[in-house]
Structures are given as structure tokens and as C-alpha cells.
Amino acid sequence: MGRTDRASRMIAAPPETVYGALLDRESLEVWLPPEGMRGRVERWDPRPGGGFRMVLTYLDPADSPGKTSAATDVVDVSFAALVPPERVVQRALFEADDPSYAGTMTMTWHLAATGEGTEVTVTATDVPPGIDQAVHEAGIASSLHNLASYVEAAD
Numbered sequence: 001m002g003r004t005d006r007a008s009r010m011i012a013a014p015p016e017t018v019y020g021a022l023l024d025r026e027s028l029e030v031w032l033p034p035e036g037m038r039g040r041v042e043r044w045d046p047r048p049g050g051g052f053r054m055v056l057t058y059l060d061p062a063d064s065p066g067k068t069s070a071a072t073d074v075v076d077v078s079f080a081a082l083v084p085p086e087r088v089v090q091r092a093l094f095e096a097d098d099p100s101y102a103g104t105m106t107m108t109w110h111l112a113a114t115g116e117g118t119e120v121t122v123t124a125t126d127v128p129p130g131i132d133q134a135v136h137e138a139g140i141a142s143s144l145h146n147l148a149s150y151v152e153a154a155d
Contacts, residue, residue: 002103002126005136009144012117013151019085021151022109025052031150034142036060051078067096067130086111100130120144
């Protein structure tokens with residue numbers, strides 16, 4: 001059993017709106033890259049058993065060397081489960097020569113309706129040991145912040 005990282009955030013939008021942003025290619029490119037990165041989706045198939053390939057590029061690779069190259073992280077993601085508007089389960093595999101990034105990490109995005117909107121909890125299991133836990137949890141929190149900003153502006 002690998003490490004588990006998690007982060008959560010209250011988002012002032014209904015679960016249907018948040019869920020839609022999790023499964024929209026253009027939306028994902030805007031909000032998923034954490035602070036200091038930009039993202040580009042190369043392949044997109046939003047259905048159970050489908051997935052996507054994302055290239056994340058560091059804006060300043062000197063401070064954060066990438067897993068795939070000096071300036072990039074490339075990740076292949078498959079959709080293990082899609083339960084609208086409650087849950088998205090992704091299996092992520094990083095493209096990297098370093099064995100400390102090997103293995104499939106599962107990311108579960110759980111959406112719970114509340115009086116204020118949606119509580120979004122992201123749980124990452126079997127996190128590769130090469131990924132620093134504090135940096136990873138800060139990255140998830142940054143993506144959640146971006147998601148909140150994105151859907152709250154649209155709502």
C-alpha cells in the first residue's frame with residue numbers, strides 16, 4: 001500500500017457545475033495546472049475506460065524540475081469511474097525514466113452538496129515515492145483553488 005495525499009475545498013457552485021468542469025477538456029486545461037504551471041491536453045476521451053494525456057509545463061523549471069523532462073510532467077490519465085455529479089476516479093501514470101515516479105496513482109474527486117455549494121475532496125492513493133508529499137498536497141490545493149475560481153466565475 002502506497003502513500004495517500006489529500007486536500008479539500010468548499011466551492012460556491014452546485015455539484016453539477018463542478019462535475020462538468022472535471023469532464024470538460026478546455027476547462028481542465030485552465031484550472032488543473034497548479035500555480036507555476038500551464039497545461040495542454042493532447043488526448044481526450046471523457047467516458048469510463050477513456051481518459052486523457054496532459055502535458056504540464058513548469059513556467060520556471062529551475063525551481064521545479066519536471067518528471068518527464070527538465071520542464072515538463074507528462075501524465076496519462078484513465079477514467080476508472082464516473083458517477084455524476086458525485087465522483088470522478090482517475091488512474092494517473094507519469095511518463096518518467098526515474099523509477100521513483102513509477103506506478104499508477106489513483107485520484108478520487110468526491111463532490112458533496114452542502115448549503116454553501118460543493119465540498120470537493122481529492123484523495124490520491126498509491127502516490128509514487130518520488131513525489132514530495134507537501135509539494136503534492138500544495139499542488140492539489142492549488143488546483144482546487146483554480147477550480148473554485150473557474151466555476152464560481154462561471155456560475
